[in-house]
Amino acid sequence: xxxxxxxxxxxxxxxxxxxxxxxxxxxxxxxxxxxxxxxxxxxxxxxxxxxxxxxxxxxxxxxxxxxxxxxxxxxxxxxxxxxxxxxxxxxxxxxxxxxxxxxxxxxxxxxxxxxxxxxxxxxxxxxxxxxxxxxxxxxxxxxxxxxxxxxxxxxxxxxxxxxxxxxxxxxxxxxxxxxxxxxxxxxxxxxxxxxxxxxxxxxxxxxxxxxxxxxxxxxxxxxxxxxxxxxxxxxxxxxxxxxxxxxxxxxxxxxxxxxxxxxxxxxxxxxxxxxxxxxxxxxxxxxxxxxxxxx
Amino acid sequence: xxxxxxxxxxxxxxxxxxxxxxxxxxxxxxxxxxxxxxxxxxxxxxxxxxxxxxxxxxxxxxxxxxxxxxxxxxxxxxxxxxxxxxxxxxxxxxxxxxxxxxxxxxxxxxxxxxxxxxxxxxxxxxxxxxxxxxxxxxxxxxxxxxxxxxxxxxxxxxxxxxxxxxxxxxxxxxxxxxxxxxxxxxxxxxxxxxxxxxxxxxxxxxxxxxxxxxxxxxxxxxxxxxxxxxxxxxxxxxxxxxxxxxxxxxxxxxxxxxxxxxxxxxxxxxxxxxxxxxxxxxxxxxxxxxxxxxxxxxxxxxxxxxxxxxxxxxxxxxxxxxxxxxxxxxxxxxxxxxxxxxxxxxxxxxxxxxxxxxx
Numbered sequence: 001x002x003x004x005x006x007x008x009x010x011x012x013x014x015x016x017x018x019x020x021x022x023x024x025x026x027x028x029x030x031x032x033x034x035x036x037x038x039x040x041x042x043x044x045x046x047x048x049x050x051x052x053x054x055x056x057x058x059x060x061x062x063x064x065x066x067x068x069x070x071x072x073x074x075x076x077x078x079x080x081x082x083x084x085x086x087x088x089x090x091x092x093x094x095x096x097x098x099x100x101x102x103x104x105x106x107x108x109x110x111x112x113x114x115x116x117x118x119x120x121x122x123x124x125x126x127x128x129x130x131x132x133x134x135x136x137x138x139x140x141x142x143x144x145x146x147x148x149x150x151x152x153x154x155x156x157x158x159x160x161x162x163x164x165x166x167x168x169x170x171x172x173x174x175x176x177x178x179x180x181x182x183x184x185x186x187x188x189x190x191x192x193x194x195x196x197x198x199x200x201x202x203x204x205x206x207x208x209x210x211x212x213x214x215x216x217x218x219x220x221x222x223x224x225x226x227x228x229x230x231x232x233x234x235x236x237x238x239x240x241x242x243x244x245x246x247x248x249x250x251x252x253x254x255x256x257x258x259x260x261x262x263x264x265x266x267x268x269x270x271x272x273x274x275x276x277x278x279x280x281x282x283x284x285x286x287x288x289x290x291x292x293x294x295x
Numbered sequence: 296x297x298x299x300x301x302x303x304x305x306x307x308x309x310x311x312x313x314x315x316x317x318x319x320x321x322x323x324x325x326x327x328x329x330x331x332x333x334x335x336x337x338x339x340x341x342x343x344x345x346x347x348x349x350x351x352x353x354x355x356x357x358x359x360x361x362x363x364x365x366x367x368x369x370x371x372x373x374x375x376x377x378x379x380x381x382x383x384x385x386x387x388x389x390x391x392x393x394x395x396x397x398x399x400x401x402x403x404x405x406x407x408x409x410x411x412x413x414x415x416x417x418x419x420x421x422x423x424x425x426x427x428x429x430x431x432x433x434x435x436x437x438x439x440x441x442x443x444x445x446x447x448x449x450x451x452x453x454x455x456x457x458x459x460x461x462x463x464x465x466x467x468x469x470x471x472x473x474x475x476x477x478x479x480x481x482x483x484x485x486x487x488x489x490x491x492x493x494x495x496x497x498x499x500x501x502x503x504x505x506x507x508x509x510x511x512x513x514x515x516x517x518x519x520x521x522x523x524x525x526x527x528x529x530x531x532x533x534x535x536x537x538x539x540x541x542x543x544x545x546x547x548x549x550x551x552x553x554x555x556x557x558x559x560x561x562x563x564x565x566x567x568x569x570x571x572x573x574x575x576x577x578x579x580x581x582x583x584x585x586x587x588x589x590x591x592x593x594x595x596x597x598x599x600x601x602x603x604x605x606x607x608x609x610x611x612x613x614x615x616x617x618x619x620x621x622x623x624x625x626x627x628x629x630x631x632x633x634x635x636x637x638x639x640x641x642x643x644x645x646x647x648x649x650x651x652x653x654x
Contacts, residue, residue, distance in 0.1 A: 190381035196368045197346055197375045198395035198446055208394070212385045 040265035061266030071250055071267075078247035079274065081161060082229035085168045089176045089225045090218065092169060097180035097217075098210070102189065120174060128238045131167045132158065135239070163239040164246075171235055172228050176221035183217025184210060216292040223279050230275050247271055297359040298372070298449035298482045299324045300345060305354035307340050307506075314340045316507045317354070322484060322499075324359075327476050329485040329493040332503035333529070338486045340506075342452050345484065347371045359449055369398075374448035376456045380439040382427040388414075388438050389423030395446035413441035416475065433464045440475065451476075453485045457492060469496055490530050494518065502526045522563060524648045527575040534581070534617040537573045537651055540566055548647040550574050554612050558589055560645030576645040578606065578620035581638050590639035593617065595632050609636060 005014040041057045049055065065071050100109045119127060134141050135157035142154040157163045187210060195205040211218070236246035251271070254264030283289070300322040307315040315337040322328045330338040343349040344356055347368035356363045358372055374395070383391050390397075392413055393406040401409075414420050417437035419430075427435055436456060443451055453472075457465045473496050476483045487493050493500045494514040502509040502517065502525070510522045521527035528535060536558055538550030548562035550572055560574045593609035596616065605626055607619040619638060630636070 188379065188381060190377045190379055191383060193348060193368070194375070194377060194381040194383070195394070196348075197373070198442070199369045199398040200394070201369055201398075204398060208397075209383060 036265045037269065039262045040269055042262055044260040044262045061263050062270060064263060065267060065270055071247075074245050074250060075247050075271070075274075078230055078271075079278065081164065081244075081246075082226050085165055085172070085229040086222050086226045088165060089169045089172055090222060093173055093176040093180060093221065094218070097177050097214075098184055098206075100177075101181050101184035102187075102192065116174060116177065124171060125234055125238070127171065128167055128235050131163070131170065132238055135163050135166065158239055158243075160243045161240065164236050164244050167235040167239040168229050168232060171232070172225045175224040175228060179217040179220040179224070180214055181217075183214040187213045215286070215288055219283065219286065219288040219292065222282070226279065227275060230271065296449065297324050299357075299359060300450055300482060300484065301357040301360075302341070302344075303355050303357055305341075305344060305351045305356060307337070307344060307349065308352040314506050315344075315351075318508055319354075320501065320508065320511065322482060325480050325482055327473070327483045327485065327496055327498045329487060329497040329500045330503055331487055331490055331493040331500050331530070333488055336503040337506040338503050339454060341503075342375070342454055342484065342486050345450065346373050346375050346452055372449040373452055374443040374446050374450070375452040375454065376439050376443050378455045378458060380435055380456070382435060382439060382442070384427055386426075387423065388419075388425050388427060388430070391427065391438060392423075392442045392445050394442065399446070409445055410441070413445055416444070416478070417441045417471075432460055433468065436460065436468060437471075440472070444475070444479065448481060450482045450484060453483065455487050455489075458487075458489070465492075472496060494530070502529060504529070520563070521575070521646060521648070524573055524575070524650055527573075527646060527648060532578050532618065532620075533575045534578065535573045535575055536611075536615065536617075537571065540568050540570055540572050540647075543568060547642055548572065550647060555615055556591055556612075558645070559642040560647040561643060562647045564649060566647065566649050570649060571651055572647050572649045573651065574645050574647045576617075576640050578618045579604075580644040581617070581619040581640050583619075583621060583625060584637055585639050587639035587641040587644070589642050589645070590637060592635055593638055595630065595634045595636060597632060598630055600626075605630070607636075609638065 002014060002018065005017060008014075009017065040061055041059070042055060043058070043060065045052075045054055065075065096112075100112055104112060133139055136142070137154050137156055137158070141157070142151075145151045146154065157166070191209055191213070192205060195209045200208065231248060232246065233248045233252060236244060237249060240246065247267070248271075251264050251267045254260050254267060258264070302318050302320045302322075305315065305318050306313070318341070330341060332338050340349065344351050345358070345363075347363065347366060347370075350364070363371060383394065386394070389407070389410045392410040393401075396406045396409060410423060411420075414423060417440055419434055419437055419441075422430065422434070422438075427438065430438065439456065457468050460468060469492060472483070485493070485497065494517070497514060499511060499513050500517055501511045504525045510517060510526045512520070512522075517526065517530055521530065524535070527533050536550070536552050536555060538552030538555070538558070540548055541551040541557060542549040543562065543566065546561050547559050548566055549557055549559040551557050552574075558574050560576070562572075566572055591611065593611045594613070595607055596610050597608040599606040599608075600623070603623055605621050605623055607621065607630065608616055609619055610616055
């Protein structure tokens with residue numbers, strides 16, 4: 001890589017570029033993570049006690065989670081809800097991605113993508129607040145449903161998983177749509193025609209021809225959505241509290257309210273590990289390799 | 296079974312653009328029928344209307360006498376071989392062939408039987424478990440044919456399926472396609488811009504240009520009796536000479552071609568005295584020496600040896616290039632550039648068609 005850079009930019013500039021990347025990667029990404037790993041194995045001590053006999057490595061911080069049934073249940077719920085969010089986002093995104101990739105004219109597709117992107121120019125907190133307003137007990141959605149006569153008294157969308165789901169599907173839809181869109185777009189349209197020509201209806205054409213082709217894109221989108229959902233803080237904090245707590249909120253509490261960084265770090269790594277394990281499992285089940293995703 | 300295809304006064308418009316002008320054509324059951332024309336002439340649009348990917352703007356497509364209006368592509372008794380074949384890359388060869396049967400709910404055992412039989416028909420026994428990417432171009436071609444035949448279509452549509460193959464393979468596949476058509480007896484509708492393919496394989500050929508059917512005839516008639524100047528110049532090589540109609544004698548029309556002289560040929564269609572018309576004479580019907588009744592001199596510009604024959608490019612009156620094809624055995628040492636030669640043709644061999652002949 002250095003050779004190629006040198007050929008293009010000369011040696012001094014290349015050294016500079018690599019140094020910047022190195023400092024960034026090591027100093028700002030890898031080292032802080034390693035420090036957190038270190039933290040997670042050590043007890044939470046007063047500054048004066050650090051370095052004394054009490055400062056030993058142990059798995060105590062990790063064990064705490066398994067001894068706390070409330071935390072465990074929130075942990076399980078976070079994983080489960082993230083799965084639901086991922087499935088919901090997929091269900092919403094796939095038809096849209098297919099429409100954009102194969103049905104819409106270039107003009108329609110461009111307009112549609114623009115409309116999808118514009119809201120993301122606004123800060124995530126603000127976007128989530130707008131859903132807070134929409135879903136509020138006396139908010140516009142309840143007013144609309146009441147006016148249509150579909151409900152006879154307002155529904156409490158917030159303070160529960162429903163609001164969190166809606167907010168998250170909305171927050172992560174682009175991360176799902178674009179990989180799937182890219183995957184479907186690369187499908188030769190004649191494949192769809194061939195399937196139709198051989199008698200396949202739309203459902204079979206999708207599940208036998210289009211979805212197998214788009215699988216790497218679907219996997220990428222699902223992984224991104226799942227990771228983002230499991231690690232989300234703003235959406236559950238704004239749309240779910242107090243009825244629906246997310247595991248990230250507990251991690252936040254350890255860090256900033258409990259002041260126990262060591263415990264918080266251990267929780268954060270547990271979440272990361274379980275998420276990675278879960279993704280590996282799902283990839284195995286759906287027979288998607290890492291190579292497919294990079295494709 | 297009646298597997299004729301009737302384009303009943305079909306028109307196809309895309310917005311303001313007319314891709315296919317009003318066409319009324321009946322393709323007989325069991326016929327090998329080709330649509331021949333340059334790209335953009337509307338032949339693929341016709342194929343898409345027959346297969347159901349497009350609905351005609353006006354008129355109806357009838358297959359086996361039944362109107363196909365409103366019948367979606369997946370419910371028509373047609374099967375298509377795509378230009379790029381469009382084999383399913385993630386399925387095995389056998390799964391590809393069996394796909395149409397799978398759709399129809401045929402049992403696994405039955406499907407296997409059919410795919411084995413078809414693999415045998417296309418001489419690829421034992422390749423069922425391979426992926427399409429493991430096969431060569433010609434083999435993929437044959438899998439595409441097998442896949443299309445598996446659903447037992449009444450009509451097989453072929454969209455320039457041979458264009459991606461090299462010359463030898465292409466010639467081989469022509470024979471093979473013809474053979475498969477003979478064995479299965481289904482109607483083949485073939486789309487191509489390659490006249491060689493159209494002429495060698497087809498029972499009848501429809502020549503198309505700019506969304507309009509120019510002529511529908513068997514290959515020999517098409518070659519010998521072109522009805523329009525487009526057909527005359529598109530099918531095979533032809534030398535056009537444009538002039539003004541000077542005299543009409545029975546079926547013979549004489550053109551006054553100004554400085555090039557006067558030429559006579561068989562008149563096609565309605566031609567009246569004084570109008571401009573074009574005479575077409577094929578390179579192989581021009582003879583050296585004075586054997587035909589139309590004779591003239593020309594100067595050789597170029598000599599190309601092509602193996603069994605020679606192509607001479609000769610200039611008539613220093614300006615009008617015509618090409619002459621002679622057998623290699625007629626070659627003599629004095630056929631060199633700048634040599635003056637005597638050429639002739641029989642007026643019955645040339646055709647005269649009204650118009651300037653510009654296509």
